[in-house]
Amino acid sequence: MGPQTVDYAATGEQALARIAQASELDALEQLRVEFLGKQGSISGLLKTLGGMSADERLAIGPQIHALRESVSTALAERKQALEDAALAEQLSRDTLDLTLPAPETPCGSIHPVSQVMDELAEIFADMGFAVATGPEIEDDWHNFTALNIPESHPARAMHDTFYFPDKDAEGRAMLLRTHTSPVQIRSMLQHGAPIRIIAPGRVYRSDSDATHTPMFHQVEGLVIDKGIHLGHLKWTLETFLKAFFEREDIVLRLRPSYFPFTEPSVEVDVGFALVNGKRVLGGSGDAAGHGWMELLGSGMVNRKVIEAGGLNPDEWQGFAFGVGVDRLAMLKYGMDDLRAFFDGDVRWLAHYGFSPFDVPTLSAGVGTAA
Ligand code: PHE
Numbered sequence: 001m002g003p004q005t006v007d008y009a010a011t012g013e014q015a016l017a018r019i020a021q022a023s024e025l026d027a028l029e030q031l032r033v034e035f036l037g038k039q040g041s042i043s044g045l046l047k048t049l050g051g052m053s054a055d056e057r058l059a060i061g062p063q064i065h066a067l068r069e070s071v072s073t074a075l076a077e078r079k080q081a082l083e084d085a086a087l088a089e090q091l092s093r094d095t096l097d098l099t100l101p102a103p104e105t106p107c108g109s110i111h112p113v114s115q116v117m118d119e120l121a122e123i124f125a126d127m128g129f130a131v132a133t134g135p136e137i138e139d140d141w142h143n144f145t146a147l148n149i150p151e152s153h154p155a156r157a158m159h160d161t162f163y164f165p166d167k168d169a170e171g172r173a174m175l176l177r178t179h180t181s182p183v184q185i186r187s188m189l190q191h192g193a194p195i196r197i198i199a200p201g202r203v204y205r206s207d208s209d210a211t212h213t214p215m216f217h218q219v220e221g222l223v224i225d226k227g228i229h230l231g232h233l234k235w236t237l238e239t240f241l242k243a244f245f246e247r248e249d250i251v252l253r254l255r256p257s258y259f260p261f262t263e264p265s266v267e268v269d270v271g272f273a274l275v276n277g278k279r280v281l282g283g284s285g286d287a288a289g290h291g292w293m294e295l296l297g298s299g300m301v302n303r304k305v306i307e308a309g310g311l312n313p314d315e316w317q318g319f320a321f322g323v324g325v326d327r328l329a330m331l332k333y334g335m336d337d338l339r340a341f342f343d344g345d346v347r348w349l350a351h352y353g354f355s356p357f358d359v360p361t362l363s364a365g366v367g368t369a370a
Contacts, residue, residue: 109353188309262299
């Protein structure tokens with residue numbers, strides 16, 4: 001069979017017809033292989049040129065090349081058309097609702113303890129208190145001795161102290177502070193009088209159950225000035241608790257108590273009502289269906305403590321108080337297990353935590369309210 005017997009025009013027409021009919025990209029690719037692939041029919045025709053005489057090649061070559069050209073152009077055009085159609089079809093099917101809220105980007109949250117510490121700083125700042133800090137690794141002089149808790153004092157045992165094996169350069173036993181009260185001493189020694197500070201921070205005691213964790217948070221309050229008396233303490237605590245719990249009907253009960261570093265010492269209880277089995281702060285604890293809840297320890301700063309702070313107790317007086325920050329958070333925001341505060345479970349934080357973009361109610365409220 002000579003090359004002359006091939007009808008190039010008819011071959012081309014057939015090929016173009018099949019290309020025009022291909023309705024899928026896969027089918028089109030199969031046609032490309034069938035015509036132009038290594039073993040393809042048109043590739044085969046091109047190879048026949050090699051066995052022809054120069055005259056034949058001159059006559060037939062252009063026909064085969066034109067055939068290959070038209071088929072490959074048709075393939076490319078059909079491919080483009082099928083792709084355009086697929087895109088148009090997808091666009092008509094996909095809808096984009098621009099009125100839907102944008103997907104939320106993950107974002108951290110403020111721990112309730114941090115939130116409450118911020119609130120405390122805000123409230124006390126309005127009363128003229130600065131925020132003071134002290135080290136969590138303390139020596140036993142600042143933590144105990146200077147606070148009128150001598151070596152043999154039973155209060156040292158009461159505190160379930162974590163001690164370090166080594167002593168510091170001055171031979172003092174090192175420990176994790178058991179309360180924020182050593183900041184009282186540090187503030188007096190550092191700044192002298194008068195003083196108005198709160199000192200929030202971590203404290204440590206070897207104790208663990210549903211209401212105790214080995215690490216917890218306290219805020220210390222200290223005022224040293226002239227002519228300070230118990231009335232100032234009561235007013236300050238009342239003003240603070242009303243602002244913190246955002247209730248005007250907070251009622252306090254001061255009970256005589258004992259702390260080595262205050263004299264007299266008062267335990268402060270706050271009245272609550274039982275509502276559906278839950279304690280809601282407010283009202284007198286003596287009313288029917290009400291009760292008193294122990295909230296914090298306080299008192300007039302002991303003369304010996306003022307002396308340890310380098311001040312003359314005949315000249316300067318003051319009051320101090322100490323409150324559990326975690327406990328304040330639980331009461332205000334309704335958590336019931338202290339241990340969950342420190343479990344590091346993000347689900348708990350998502351439930352109880354605060355958005356970093358929220359303006360704390362108190363920074364917006366206290367100070368700007370008429
Ligand atoms: N430091 C005491 C405690 O941790 C609380 C307290 C502070 C009491 C200041 C009186 C005055 O229990």
